[in-house]
Amino acid sequence: MAETSYTYTDPAFPFLKADLGYLGEAPQEVCSFMEGRLTMARADLARCGIDTSGDTVEDLQLVAMYAAWLYRKRDSGEGKPQMLRTAIHDRQVARATKREGEP
Numbered sequence: 792m793a794e795t796s797y798t799y800t801d802p803a804f805p806f807l808k809a810d811l812g813y814l815g816e817a818p819q820e821v822c823s824f825m826e827g828r829l830t831m832a833r834a835d836l837a838r839c840g841i842d843t844s845g846d847t848v849e850d851l852q853l854v855a856m857y858a859a860w861l862y863r864k865r866d867s868g869e870g871k872p873q874m875l876r877t878a879i880h881d882r883q884v885a886r887a888t889k890r891e892g893e894p
Contacts, residue, residue: 797822801829802846806855811862825862832857841882853878 797819799805807825808817817825832854836843843850856875863869871879 799826801826801833801854803829803832803851803854803858806851807858807862810855810859825858828858828861829854831861835861836879839879839883840886841879842886853882 797817799822804822804825807829808814808822811825813821833843836854836857841853843854856878860871860875
């Protein structure tokens with residue numbers, strides 16, 4: 792695998808890359824795979840009713856956390872860790888209890 796500079800399209804990419812331990816350059820194929828996990832994470836979160844289009848730090852961290860789980864579980868098949876389940880639940884509760892006119 793060739794290591795070249797990768798131009799990412801998802802703003803959560805640097806968060807995911809760091810979470811997975813790639814602090815320097817990562818192989819192009821791995822970067823492409825990570826981008827795919829980010830796309831899947833955003834789609835899965837949207838199905839849970841969570842909007843991550845704002846690209847706030849909280850959004851980026853949640854998307855990266857979910858994508859990292861998708862990346863890691865491909866081999867183990869393990870369920871979502873408690874931290875991820877709690878973060879998703881907290882976002883769903885916040886959305887459900889948000890008053891009209893609040894940001």
